[in-house]
Amino acid sequence: MTPRHDDTGIPPDDGDRAPEDDFAERWAEIVAELGKPDITEEATEIADPTGGTGPAVTYPVAPWVPAPTPIRAPRELSGRDWDGTDQIDAAEAEMDDVEHFVPGDPGPIFGGDPLLTMAWLGAAGIPIGLLVMIVAWRDAPLIFLQIAGVAFALSCMLLVWRLPHHRDESDDDPGAVV
16 A cells, blocks of 8 residues: 555544543443432422322433423313313304204206216216226227217217307306305
8 A cells, every 4th residue: 555645654643532441431430320320319209280299200210301390280261262072062063053054955966958968978988988898808899999989079079069159148257256
């Protein structure tokens, strides 16, 4: 190995570095402190919520962990505070009684124009049917695929043809109302 241009051959000075024996002694002190926690010194007592006082910590606590603070008594509820689900359920029941909301009859699903219903079934159902046919019946005759393609195209054209061609003159609504 060739020496570097700044290498003088003298080992670098370790400065204030302590000898290995000091490290071993310090490490033994640290291990001794961690190995023997004094439960009586580290356990603290705080007020028990039921009124008595007792040890709140029954396990050893490291010396750098702050002592727990006493538990505060719950504050008194004001008019805008809710103490739980019973009050929420009662308020919802009260609002239901006040509002008297009865949903309207949704009406029949297929009660509209039968031609429009068939067009929607063709536009939505034919691609699903073709997918099932391709997966389940791979060697289907070409005539089935051609008929399905024509029916799909006719369904889509019918749906586009049934769209409104112009806006109603009396409708001055700019769009959706939120």
